[in-house]
Amino acid sequence: MAGTSSGIVAGLTAAAVGTVGFLAYQASANVPPGLGGKSGASASPSAVVSRAPRDRGHPGALPTGSGKGERVVYSVDDDRVWLVDDHNRVQRGFGVRPGSVDPPVGLYWVTSRSHTATGTDGVPVEHVVRFTSVDGVAIGFSAAVGAGADTTMDVKTGGIRERREDGDAMWRFATIGVPVVVIR
Template identity: 75%
Template sequence: MAGTSAGIVAGLTAAAVGTVGFLAYQASATVPAGLGDKPRASASLLAKAPRDRRNPTALPAVSGSGERVVYSVDDDRVWLVGEHNQVVRTFKVKPGRVDPYPGAYVVTSRSHAVTGTDGVPVEHVVRFTSVDDVAIGFSAAVNPDLTPAPDPAVRTGGIRETRTDGQAMWMFGTIGVPVVVVR
């Protein structure tokens, strides 16, 4: 009887793995054109974006145009930019251990609430790329007071915001919204 149970479990496991693989293939096959592409990096994005020295929170001049999210890797700052290049909101963030490359991306997926790669429950996750199989995106810790110190051995791509800023990003950063990463 024990051999039969083990065989049934093995069969169910194989069927589950096959189903997950099929669903993953199906999901990747239905990604709209351009969403899964590598970033387009112009020479202006690869260099340190010029800043207004009198106003360090000013939008970097070489961050594109139109509605977009702008993220400065060097300044750990995000700008939510609406129509006519008007900054709707800007805020500081705490990056993960893996930075996105400078370039132009789009929001590719979102999750209301998940557990981050560091084991911390997060909400309002807005993803836009991956680097070496590490997902990169914005998120807010559900309970920042209980967040442990980062483990230097864990490669994380979560760019952490406050819960208030995370809510603003969630409302702004819908699927397909451009994300521009600058130095």
């Protein structure tokens, strides 16, 4: 009887591992058609949780373990963004100023865009590229138009602010469905 029980457990374990592998494969597949993403846009979920060391000698270098293919990479610890083409070449890298609410580390997709809007801090912004929300606060990239207001700590903001020229580049690059990889 013991041999039969261990065989059943081994079979169930193998089935569970196969199911998890299949789900991981599906999660790394192309952007769902309903999002209207670019064909072939994908990123590896396993790369998102990678904590491979970065080359601190080159702060502009794309961190290893940040995925593959076309994507936006955002480091919450370094306050830096990289726009990466489908050949894993950095098209542009730049520093940003985050809001008071950070997105969790993970894999997201650009879900909405607005040419102009007003940030939760009352500052007019342009080229808003949103990819998630945290506790009801929209998280996305944007560029302030004109002089920015002083943000009070009482206001929860999810705007990751860019310089206007970086915002223009983000707007051209990050269309609906493009993956956004958030790393530490």
